[in-house]
Amino acid sequence: MINVNVTGGELSQDEINAYIDYARKAHPDKLIESIDIALDGEYADLTYHWQTVPFERIRRITGYLVGTLDRFNNAKRAEVDDRVCHAASCAKQ
Numbered sequence: 038m039i040n041v042n043v044t045g046g047e048l049s050q051d052e053i054n055a056y057i058d059y060a061r062k063a064h065p066d067k068l069i070e071s072i073d074i075a076l077d078g079e080y081a082d083l084t085y086h087w088q089t090v091p092f093e094r095i096r097r098i099t100g101y102l103v104g105t106l107d108r109f110n111n112a113k114r115a116e117v118d119d120r121v122c123h124a125a126s127c128a129k130q
Contacts (some may be wrong), residue, residue, distance in 0.1 A: 039069050046076035060085050 073084040
């Protein structure tokens with residue numbers, strides 16, 4: 038369910054659906070949380086609020102792509118601890 042806030046006038050459900058369809062086509066990789074529509078005469082100012090997408094950091098460690106080290110055994114954890122930093126501003130992760 039998308040929350041739609043209309044200020045400054047009234048819109049038909051067909052017009053609201055058109056704005057929702059426009060946003061979905063323009064940004065197919067995002068999910069709409071809500072829309073603020075501010076009407077000013079014949080102009081409509083649209084503000085879309087998108088749902089946040091969970092993000093997990095992926096790193097390449099000792100030849101493996103991993104998000105966290107929780108599934109590494111003791112030998113792999115030792116490899117991570119023994120890594121050498123080759124950058125001047127490197128911090129151990």
